[in-house]
Amino acid sequence: MGIPIKNICCIGAGYVGGPTMTVMASKCPYLNFNVVDINKERIASWNSDNLSKLPIFEPGLKELIVKTRNRNLFFSTNIKEAIESADIIFISVNTPTKTQGLGAGKSSDLKWVEASAREVAKYSKGHTIVVEKSTLPVRTAEVIENILNSAETNSKREEISFNVLSNPEFLAEGTAIKDLENPDRVLIGGDNQKAMIALSNLYKAWVPEEKILFTNIWSSELAKLTSNAFLAQRISSINSISAICEVTGADVREVSRAIGKDTRIGSKFLDSGPGFGGSCFKKDILNLVYLAEYFDLHDVAKFWESVVEINSWHQKRITEIVVKKLFGTVANKRLIILGFAFKANTNDTRESAAIKICRDLIIEGADLIIHDPKVNPKQIEEDLQIKQFSEEEQNEKSTIKTIHGKWRFSKSLEIFEEAHAVLVLTEWEEYKHIKWDREFKKMVKPAWVFDSRSIVNAEEVQKTGINLWRLGDGSIEKEKDIFK
Numbered sequence: 279m280g281i282p283i284k285n286i287c288c289i290g291a292g293y294v295g296g297p298t299m300t301v302m303a304s305k306c307p308y309l310n311f312n313v314v315d316i317n318k319e320r321i322a323s324w325n326s327d328n329l330s331k332l333p334i335f336e337p338g339l340k341e342l343i344v345k346t347r348n349r350n351l352f353f354s355t356n357i358k359e360a361i362e363s364a365d366i367i368f369i370s371v372n373t374p375t376k377t378q379g380l381g382a383g384k385s386s387d388l389k390w391v392e393a394s395a396r397e398v399a400k401y402s403k404g405h406t407i408v409v410e411k412s413t414l415p416v417r418t419a420e421v422i423e424n425i426l427n428s429a430e431t432n433s434k435r436e437e438i439s440f441n442v443l444s445n446p447e448f449l450a451e452g453t454a455i456k457d458l459e460n461p462d463r464v465l466i467g468g469d470n471q472k473a474m475i476a477l478s479n480l481y482k483a484w485v486p487e488e489k490i491l492f493t494n495i496w497s498s499e500l501a502k503l504t505s506n507a508f509l510a511q512r513i514s515s516i517n518s519i520s521a522i523c524e525v526t527g528a529d530v531r532e533v534s535r536a537i538g539k540d541t542r543i544g545s546k547f548l549d550s551g552p553g554f555g556g557s558c559f560k561k562d563i564l565n566l567v568y569l570a571e572y573f574d575l576h577d578v579a580k581f582w583e584s585v586v587e588i589n590s591w592h593q594k595r596i597t598e599i600v601v602k603k604l605f606g607t608v609a610n611k612r613l614i615i616l617g618f619a620f621k622a623n624t625n626d627t628r629e630s631a632a633i634k635i636c637r638d639l640i641i642e643g644a645d646l647i648i649h650d651p652k653v654n655p656k657q658i659e660e661d662l663q664i665k666q667f668s669e670e671e672q673n674e675k676s677t678i679k680t681i682h683g684k685w686r687f688s689k690s691l692e693i694f695e696e697a698h699a700v701l702v703l704t705e706w707e708e709y710k711h712i713k714w715d716r717e718f719k720k721m722v723k724p725a726w727v728f729d730s731r732s733i734v735n736a737e738e739v740q741k742t743g744i745n746l747w748r749l750g751d752g753s754i755e756k757e758k759d760i761f762k
C-alpha cells in the first residue's frame with residue numbers, strides 16, 4: 279500500500295515556497311497546503327485582502343491565490359500545528375552564502391535549514407516525508423537525516439519516522455507560475471521508493487509522467503547546482519563575447535542568433551545583458567566552487583569561479599563605459615536609471631546588476647533618478663546602502679554637503695527633464711514604448727541612451743539625435759573602426 283497523503287506543509291513562504299504551494303494547491307484541490315514562515319509581516323502580506331500587497335509579484339499569481347487561499351491553501355506562522363498534521367513537509371527556506379566563519383563567501387549558510395529540520399524533529403507525528411525544496415550543498419540530506427534520526431531514537435512520542443527526499447525547484451522568477459504549471463522536468467532524488475512515489479503522485483496531477491525523473495539523492499542535489507551553473511555560464515559567455523563585438527564591429531544579437539541556430543547550442547539564454555543577478559546563480563556557483571575546493575579539485579573550482587568573476591567585471595565595464603562617454607565624469611549629471619529589479623516581471627532585486635552600477639555611479643558623483651514599476655524604494659535604499667535624497671534636501675541643495683552623488687526614486691516616467699543620459703538596466707515592457715523624440719527635447723545635449731538590454735528601438739532613438747550605446751553593438755561604434 280502507498281503512503282497516504284492528505285496534508286502538506288511548506289516551511290518558508292518566500293519566492294519559492296509561496297508560488298510553488300499556490301500552484302500545487304490549485305492542481306490538487308483534494309489536499310490541504312499549509313505554508314508557514316517565521317516572518318509575521320510576510321505571512322500577513324500573503325493573507326492581505328489587497329492582492330497588490332502580496333509579498334511577491336509574479337504574473338498569474340494573484341489569480342491563483344484568489345482561487346485557493348483559505349480553501350485548501352493557508353498561510354500562517356503556526357509552524358507547530360502545520361508540522362504536526364503534515365504527511366509531506368517541504369523545506370523551502372533561504373540558503374544564502376555564509377558571510378562569516380568556515381567557508382565564508384562561498385559555502386551555503388545552512389542555519390535556516392537546520393532550524394527547520396529541528397522543528398520537524400520536535401513536532402512531527404507518525405510518518406513524515408521531508409523534502410528538500412531549497413537549493414542545498416551536496417550531502418545536506420545527510421544533515422537533515424541525522425537530526426531526524428536522532429529524534430526518531432530519542433522521542434518520547436510514539437512511532438515517529440521519516441523519509442528524506444530531494445526535490446529541487448527550477449522555476450525562474452517572473453515566469454514562476456508558467457514554469458511550475460509546465461515544468462521541463464520534476465526531479466525527485468531519494469532511496470525510498472514508496473516515499474518517492476508518494477511525492478511523484480502529487481505532481482502527476484498535472485505533470486506528464488515522462489517528465490518526472492528519479493535519481494539518487496546526491497545526483498538530485500548536484501543536478502540543481504549544475505543546472506544553475508550551466509545557465510549562468512551561458513550568460514557569462516555571451517557577455518564576454520559582447521565586449522569583443524563592441525571592439526570589432528560585430529553585433530552580439532547577430533552572433534547569438536547565428537550560434538543559437540545550432541541545435542547543439544540552442545537559442546535560449548543567449549541574451550547579453552548587464553550581468554546576471556538574482557539570489558541564486560552566484561550563490562549556487564560559489565557553492566559548487568566550495569565543494570570542488572573541499573575535495574581538492576582546484577582546477578575545477580577555478581573554472582566555475584571565473585563565471586562569477588567575469589560577471590562582476592562585466593558590470594563594472596558598463597559603469598566605466600558610461601563615465602567615459604560622458605566626457606570622463608558624471609559628477610552632478612542627472613542620469614535616469616530605468617529598472618532596478620534583476621530581471622523584468624519580478625520585484626526581486628537580490629544581486630541585481632543595478633545595485634553595483636548605481637552605487638558606482640553615485641560614488642562617481644552622479645545624480646540618479648531611479649524608476650522601476652515594481653520595486654519598492656525602501657528596498658533600493660537597503661540595497662544601495664545610501665539614503666534616498668529627500669525633497670527638502672533637494673530644495674536646500676546649496677547647504678547640503680555630500681561626499682558623493684545622490685539618488686531618488688520616481689514612480690512616474692516623467693523624469694527626463696535635464697537628464698544627460700538614460701541607462702536601461704531591466705527589460706520592463708514599458709521601456710520599449712518610450713517616445714524618444716518627446717524626451718530628447720527635455721534632455722541636456724549631447725544626450726545619451728545606454729541600453730544594456732537591447733530593448734529600445736535603435737533607429738527611433740538615433741533619429742532623434744540622441745547618442746545610443748547598445749551592449750555588444752560594435753556596428754554603432756563606427757568612429758573607431760579598428761580595421762583602418
Ligand code: NAD
Pocket residue numbers: 289290291292293294295314315316317320357370371372373390391393394411412413414447448449450451557558
Ligand atoms: P526567500 O528568502 O524568499 O524565502 C525564504 C523564507 O524562509 C523566508 O520568508 C524566511 O523567513 C523563511 N524561513 C527561514 N527560516 C525559517 C524557519 N526556520 N521556519 C520558517 N520559515 C523560515 O528565499 P527563496 O527565494 O524562496 O529561496 C528559497 C530556496 O529556494 C533557496 O534555497 C533558493 O536557493 C531556492 N530557489 C530559489 C529560487 C528563486 O527563484 N528565488 C528558485 C529555485 C530555488
Ligand code: UGA
Pocket residue numbers: 413447448449450451452506509513546547548549550551552553554555556557558559620621
Ligand atoms: C534562475 C534559473 O533560471 C532557474 O531555473 C532557477 O530555478 C533559479 O535561478 C534559482 O535556482 O533561483 P532566476 O534567477 O529567477 O532563475 O532568473 P533567470 O531568468 O535565470 O535570470 C537570471 C539572471 O540572468 C537575470 O539577471 C537575467 O536578466 C539574466 N539573463 C538571463 C541574461 O542576462 N540573459 C539571458 O539570456 C537570460
